[in-house]
Amino acid sequence: MSDPGLGLDGFHHVALITSDYPRAKHFYVDILGAKVIDETLRVERESYKLDLLLPGGAQLELFSFPTPPPRVNRPEACGLRHLAFRCRDVDVARQVLETRGVTCEPVRVDELTGRRFTFFADPDGTPLELYEAG
Structure with missing residues:
Protein backbone atom coordinates (compact mmCIF):
# COMPACT_ATOMS: atom_id res chain seq x y z
CA MET A 1 0.00 0.00 0.00
CA SER A 2 1.53 3.27 -1.03
CA ASP A 3 -0.26 6.52 -1.75
CA PRO A 4 1.93 8.93 -3.72
CA GLY A 5 0.19 11.97 -2.19
CA LEU A 6 0.14 10.97 1.46
CA GLY A 7 3.17 8.74 1.46
CA LEU A 8 1.37 6.06 3.50
CA ASP A 9 3.56 3.01 3.77
CA GLY A 10 1.63 0.54 5.91
CA PHE A 11 0.30 -0.03 9.38
CA HIS A 12 2.50 1.01 12.32
CA HIS A 13 0.71 0.55 15.68
CA VAL A 14 -2.48 0.28 17.69
CA ALA A 15 -2.76 2.03 21.04
CA LEU A 16 -4.73 0.46 23.89
CA ILE A 17 -5.60 1.81 27.34
CA THR A 18 -5.66 -0.71 30.17
CA SER A 19 -7.30 -0.59 33.57
CA ASP A 20 -4.66 -2.86 35.14
CA TYR A 21 -1.19 -2.27 33.72
CA PRO A 22 0.66 -5.26 35.27
CA ARG A 23 -2.12 -7.65 34.21
CA ALA A 24 -2.20 -6.27 30.65
CA LYS A 25 1.60 -6.32 30.36
CA HIS A 26 1.62 -9.98 31.45
CA PHE A 27 -1.11 -10.82 28.92
CA TYR A 28 0.53 -9.18 25.89
CA VAL A 29 4.14 -10.15 26.74
CA ASP A 30 3.88 -13.52 28.49
CA ILE A 31 0.73 -14.94 26.92
CA LEU A 32 0.73 -13.44 23.40
CA GLY A 33 4.53 -13.23 23.12
CA ALA A 34 4.97 -9.57 22.19
CA LYS A 35 8.49 -8.19 22.69
CA VAL A 36 9.08 -5.09 24.83
CA ILE A 37 10.61 -2.25 22.82
CA ASP A 38 10.41 0.42 25.53
CA GLU A 39 8.64 1.05 28.82
CA THR A 40 8.15 4.57 30.15
CA LEU A 41 6.72 5.75 33.45
CA ARG A 42 5.10 9.14 32.94
CA VAL A 43 5.06 10.33 36.56
CA GLU A 44 3.18 13.57 35.89
CA ARG A 45 0.31 11.59 34.29
CA GLU A 46 0.46 8.63 36.71
CA SER A 47 0.74 6.54 33.58
CA TYR A 48 2.88 3.92 31.90
CA LYS A 49 3.47 3.65 28.17
CA LEU A 50 4.65 0.26 26.97
CA ASP A 51 5.79 -0.16 23.36
CA LEU A 52 5.49 -3.74 22.12
CA LEU A 53 6.65 -5.41 18.91
CA LEU A 54 4.52 -8.12 17.31
CA PRO A 55 5.73 -10.70 14.80
CA GLY A 56 5.57 -9.10 11.37
CA GLY A 57 6.67 -5.69 12.61
CA ALA A 58 3.42 -4.12 13.82
CA GLN A 59 3.47 -2.48 17.22
CA LEU A 60 1.12 -2.12 20.17
CA GLU A 61 1.24 0.80 22.57
CA LEU A 62 -0.17 -0.03 25.99
CA PHE A 63 -1.16 2.90 28.18
CA SER A 64 -2.28 2.98 31.81
CA PHE A 65 -4.24 5.78 33.41
CA PRO A 66 -5.52 6.01 37.02
CA THR A 67 -9.26 5.60 36.28
CA PRO A 68 -10.07 5.06 32.61
CA PRO A 69 -13.78 4.83 31.78
CA PRO A 70 -14.98 1.36 30.75
CA ARG A 71 -15.15 0.38 27.11
CA VAL A 72 -18.52 0.40 25.38
Missing part, protein backbone atom coordinates in the same frame (compact mmCIF):
# COMPACT_ATOMS: atom_id res chain seq x y z
CA ASN A 73 -19.22 -3.32 25.18
CA ARG A 74 -21.63 -3.64 22.28
CA PRO A 75 -20.18 -5.45 19.26
CA GLU A 76 -21.60 -2.93 16.81
CA ALA A 77 -20.66 0.21 18.77
CA CYS A 78 -18.84 2.88 16.79
CA GLY A 79 -15.05 2.73 17.03
CA LEU A 80 -12.64 -0.18 17.24
CA ARG A 81 -14.49 -3.40 16.51
CA HIS A 82 -11.57 -5.75 17.11
CA LEU A 83 -7.84 -6.20 16.59
CA ALA A 84 -6.95 -9.21 14.43
CA PHE A 85 -3.71 -11.19 14.67
CA ARG A 86 -2.65 -13.15 11.60
CA CYS A 87 -1.67 -16.76 12.32
CA ARG A 88 -0.68 -19.83 10.29
CA ASP A 89 -3.02 -22.32 12.01
CA VAL A 90 -5.95 -21.03 14.05
CA ASP A 91 -6.47 -24.41 15.78
CA VAL A 92 -2.88 -24.50 17.06
CA ALA A 93 -2.91 -20.84 18.14
CA ARG A 94 -6.29 -21.29 19.88
CA GLN A 95 -5.03 -24.37 21.71
CA VAL A 96 -1.90 -22.55 22.91
CA LEU A 97 -3.97 -19.62 24.18
CA GLU A 98 -6.35 -21.94 26.01
CA THR A 99 -3.46 -23.77 27.72
CA ARG A 100 -2.36 -20.31 28.89
CA GLY A 101 -5.77 -19.65 30.43
CA VAL A 102 -7.34 -17.58 27.64
CA THR A 103 -10.90 -18.50 26.64
CA CYS A 104 -11.53 -18.49 22.90
CA GLU A 105 -14.76 -18.75 20.95
CA PRO A 106 -15.31 -21.73 18.65
CA VAL A 107 -13.50 -21.48 15.31
CA ARG A 108 -15.67 -20.09 12.51
CA VAL A 109 -15.24 -19.61 8.77
CA ASP A 110 -15.53 -16.13 7.22
CA GLU A 111 -18.34 -16.41 4.68
CA LEU A 112 -16.71 -13.84 2.39
CA THR A 113 -13.08 -15.04 2.39
CA GLY A 114 -13.38 -18.68 3.43
CA ARG A 115 -10.69 -18.06 6.08
CA ARG A 116 -10.92 -19.52 9.57
CA PHE A 117 -10.95 -17.32 12.69
CA THR A 118 -11.82 -17.14 16.36
CA PHE A 119 -12.27 -14.36 18.89
CA PHE A 120 -10.92 -13.90 22.42
CA ALA A 121 -10.42 -10.89 24.68
CA ASP A 122 -7.62 -9.21 26.57
CA PRO A 123 -7.99 -8.65 30.35
CA ASP A 124 -9.92 -5.40 29.74
CA GLY A 125 -12.36 -7.04 27.35
CA THR A 126 -10.80 -5.64 24.17
CA PRO A 127 -11.97 -7.95 21.37
CA LEU A 128 -9.07 -9.77 19.71
CA GLU A 129 -9.14 -12.15 16.77
CA LEU A 130 -6.95 -14.95 15.48
CA TYR A 131 -7.22 -14.94 11.69
CA GLU A 132 -5.78 -17.83 9.68
CA ALA A 133 -4.09 -16.07 6.78
CA GLY A 134 -2.89 -19.27 5.14
